[in-house]
């Protein structure tokens with residue numbers, strides 16, 4: 598067999614912790630264990646029927662050719678309207694590009710702007726892919742731990758301390774994955790105040806969970822309109838409209854950045870699928886009542902999960918402001934031992950134990966740059982969540998040495 602020689606770039610890419618836990622869960626399932634997987638960030642709702650119908654219609658009508666690399670004008674127009682309606686600012690069409698998911702927007706941005714050694718400030722906990730994409734683009738992660746005591750949010754002082762003359766980007770995510778933390782308008786204004794002193798620092802604000810919020814949402818571009826010339830807003834239909842598989846997201850940023858990102862995309866995917874663009878157009882311009890309905894359903898699940906986890910001795914869980922994750926602290930379990938005599942020393946041990954003893958798959962916090970926690974996604978049915986939390990409680994109660 599010929600030996601594969603990996604590029605330096607590809608060699609740094611690891612199998613994600615989330616994929617590893619999903620594989621471990623699947624392996625247990627294959628052995629006949631009834632595993633409940635709360636590992637992935639995917640709404641359990643279905644794509645709305647009007648959206649599917651619009652995609653079907655577009656395909657039958659022959660909307661099947663290559664779309665413009667930056668996205669179809671009608672969709673970009675709808676995105677501008679959507680930003681005005683929900684985020685309080687109206688971008689120009691030239692400030693918008695459509696990509697194959699929000700993930701590709703972020704990839705395009707870093708690929709277009711980061712040189713080896715350029716620093717990206719990453720408040721932790723962060724979505725794992727941010728780190729992998731920065732790595733892939735040969736940037737330097739500057740991780741800033743943001744613990745539960747500060748609501749998992751970056752403070753202006755911590756931002757100031759992290760900035761150097763090599764800082765290229767600040768990565769913000771509100772509401773955040775994995776913590777669910779949401780920045781208020783005042784929080785964002787305070788961060789913007791620091792950024793005004795450092796013109797070399799640009800901001801990515803990933804706002805993909807903006808419709809899953811339990812308090813008023815503020816977009817970074819609304820909070821700091823004067824920084825629009827160095828702000829990239831990231832958004833998409835995956836989470837809000839339950840459209841993860843359609844692979845459709847967008848970026849809103851200064852025209853020169855959008856052009857540079859479009860050039861990357863042009864030699865990568867040539868742009869998002871024309872059918873998915875037709876679907877997203879309908880999602881944004883069709884009825885919006887499902888957003889509030891789904892958000893209410895997520896809020897009820899959040900409350901149930903937070904209460905259930907806080908009732909477990911050794912686990913403490915903050916109440917998240919948005920998204921569909923909780924990020925409880927499990928350090929209270931460290932030092933306990935399993936019935937098989939294994940010492941629990943860290944969050945990975947906790948997750949391994951809960952998978953093997955409780956048949957519940959969770960993701961260890963070390964994957965998100967802030968250990969001592971685990972992530973539970975509550976984008977699952979009420980029945981599964983109730984059963985899953987009961988299993989976690991039972992497994993924890995069986996540990997010795999509390």
Ligand code: PMP
Nearest residue numbers: 638698699700724774833835846
């Ligand atoms: N940003 C965040 C914070 C996410 O959690 C995810 C999905 N897990 C994405 C972006 C990716 O979204 P998309 O499906 O649009 O690529």
